[in-house]
Amino acid sequence: MGRFDGALLASDMDGTLLNDKxxxxxxxxxxxxYFTENGGVFTIATGRMLPAIKLYTQQLSVxxxxxxxxxxxxxxxxxxxxxxxxxxxxxxxxxxxxxAEAFPELGVExxxxxxxxxxxxxxxxxxxCEIIKEPYVITDVRLASGDCMKMNLTQxxxxxxxxxxxxxxxxxxVFYIAHSAAYYLEVLHPEANKxxxxxxxxxxxxxxREHVYAAGDNYNDAELLKRAAVSFAPxxxxxxxxxxxxxxxxxxxEHAVRDVIVYLDKLYGGA
Numbered sequence: 001m002g003r004f005d006g007a008l009l010a011s012d013m014d015g016t017l018l019n020d021k022x023x024x025x026x027x028x029x030x031x032x033x034y035f036t037e038n039g040g041v042f043t044i045a046t047g048r049m050l051p052a053i054k055l056y057t058q059q060l061s062v063x064x065x066x067x068x069x070x071x072x073x074x075x076x077x078x079x080x081x082x083x084x085x086x087x088x089x090x091x092x093x094x095x096x097x098x099x100a101e102a103f104p105e106l107g108v109e110x111x112x113x114x115x116x117x118x119x120x121x122x123x124x125x126x127x128x129c130e131i132i133k134e135p136y137v138i139t140d141v142r143l144a145s146g147d148c149m150k151m152n153l154t155q156x157x158x159x160x161x162x163x164x165x166x167x168x169x170x171x172x173x174v175f176y177i178a179h180s181a182a183y184y185l186e187v188l189h190p191e192a193n194k195x196x197x198x199x200x201x202x203x204x205x206x207x208x209r210e211h212v213y214a215a216g217d218n219y220n221d222a223e224l225l226k227r228a229a230v231s232f233a234p235x236x237x238x239x240x241x242x243x244x245x246x247x248x249x250x251x252x253x254e255h256a257v258r259d260v261i262v263y264l265d266k267l268y269g270g271a
Contacts, residue, residue: 002039071197087147107154195223
């Protein structure tokens with residue numbers, strides 16, 4: 001019997017598991033290994049697409065399907081199998097054209113499971129491509145192929161606030177919309193979010209709700225944290241998430257996930 005038998009921990013990546021340089025610390029890595037070697041189930045819940053996730057999975061002791069693209073996909077990296085998806089079913093070309101006309105400075109990224117198209121460029125999208133190590137190539141949305149799992153809209157926070165209002169007024173109920181960072185606005189299928197993704201993983205792993213834990217730092221983590229028996233937020237989180245979480249741990253630059261596992265170690269009988 002392992003100390004963490006029956007426990008499932010889902011962690012956000014950017015701003016939670018990764019530091020501000022988008023690096024994975026040794027402290028977090030070793031804590032996750034300790035958790036899984038002692039019976040725990042660990043997964044990640046991220047807005048990233050598969051190639052940008054796989055930059056890190058070889059270093060992580062992930063032993064459950066991952067929640068990708070803010071819950072639009074649940075994917076088993078061990079068998080390379082898509083287990084669940086909620087792609088957009090709206091008219092993507094019409095929406096991108098409408099956004100381009102209404103907001104000429106808006107960056108628009110159309111994201112599939114394994115690739116991303118830059119359909120409208122911005123300096124923020126350029127930096128985003130550098131972070132996730134993808135080429136910055138602007139492509140007409142009409143040439144995008146595959147199921148669109150999400151749109152990522154990029155610009156200043158004030159600009160994105162206007163875009164969010166426009167989307168909600170123009171297409172009420174058609175999207176799930178959430179900020180994943182100050183300069184990113186995620187637009188998904190209305191039934192796609194990290195919380196629903198965690199529901200899927202919990203079912204696959206047959207985990208009791210009272211042993212489900214989650215950590216996240218931004219608005220797109222809100223539904224994830226609601227599903228947890230105990231939810232955690234790094235000290236560096238946005239204020240709304242810190243207030244919603246059950247426990248605030250150290251910042252993402254100070255090994256927040258390690259501190260989550262220290263808390264769970266005590267909860268499951270540690271000294």
